[in-house]
Amino acid sequence: GAVVSQHPSWVICKSGTSVKIECRSLDFQATTMFWYRQFPKQSLMLMATSNEGSKATYEQGVEKDKFLINHASLTLSTLTVTSAHPEDSSFYICSAQLRGTGISYEQYFGPGTRLTVT
Amino acid sequence: KQEVTQIPAALSVPEGENLVLNCSFTDSAIYNLQWFRQDPGKGLTSLLLIQSSQREQTSGRLNASLDKSSGRSTLYIAASQPGDSATYLCAARYGGATNKLIFGTGTLLAVQP
Numbered sequence: 539g540a541v542v543s544q545h546p547s548w549v550i551c552k553s554g555t556s557v558k559i560e561c562r563s564l565d566f567q568a569t570t571m572f573w574y575r576q577f578p579k580q581s582l583m584l585m586a587t588s589n590e591g592s593k594a595t596y597e598q599g600v601e602k603d604k605f606l607i608n609h610a611s612l613t614l615s616t617l618t619v620t621s622a623h624p625e626d627s628s629f630y631i632c633s634a635q636l637r638g639t640g641i642s643y644e645q646y647f648g649p650g651t652r653l654t655v656t
Numbered sequence: 657k658q659e660v661t662q663i664p665a666a667l668s669v670p671e672g673e674n675l676v677l678n679c680s681f682t683d684s685a686i687y688n689l690q691w692f693r694q695d696p697g698k699g700l701t702s703l704l705l706i707q708s709s710q711r712e713q714t715s716g717r718l719n720a721s722l723d724k725s726s727g728r729s730t731l732y733i734a735a736s737q738p739g740d741s742a743t744y745l746c747a748a749r750y751g752g753a754t755n756k757l758i759f760g761t762g763t764l765l766a767v768q769p
Contacts, residue, residue: 580761580762581759582700582745582757583759629697644705647699650697
């Protein structure tokens, strides 16, 4: 149980184009989903927190107009990188918090999406 | 500022050795602490989660301890195997329902056959 998928697993796009990444909780409902990015040989940095049906909360330094997050349902959140540039190339990982988890608030992580902007 | 650091950054050991990975966090008001494994180019696999009220958790050859007062956690791996080679990340959870995970810098482990 508690499986999170991401699509696509990797994507190459040209500079200036937009890319959408999907994050789905396959066998549970997630009230909250999180988006992280990871540069090579570095740790995960939280980008934003999204709650179903409301606007995402972005971390300091993350451009909300560049990284559009939509959490339209309890099983799907999307991250759109708009007007992508080579410096946006990174590994993007989402996680989902099980609805009604209670005390542990454990997050379940997706397999990640490798974005390369040429 | 809430920061999590891990020492060492990289570790190479021969197969069969017991080893300890260290994690330190600056803000002791954690909700819980979690250890993850990450293989190259892959997502995260949760290994152990320790609630703030607990001292340790065990799963197979893995044992994680937590000392909130000193701001430290350790991950003990017994009888290491080449398949244990990966990057190990610890993450401190703050804020209860806010649920913000602060990740450590990671330890790259290589177990030599």
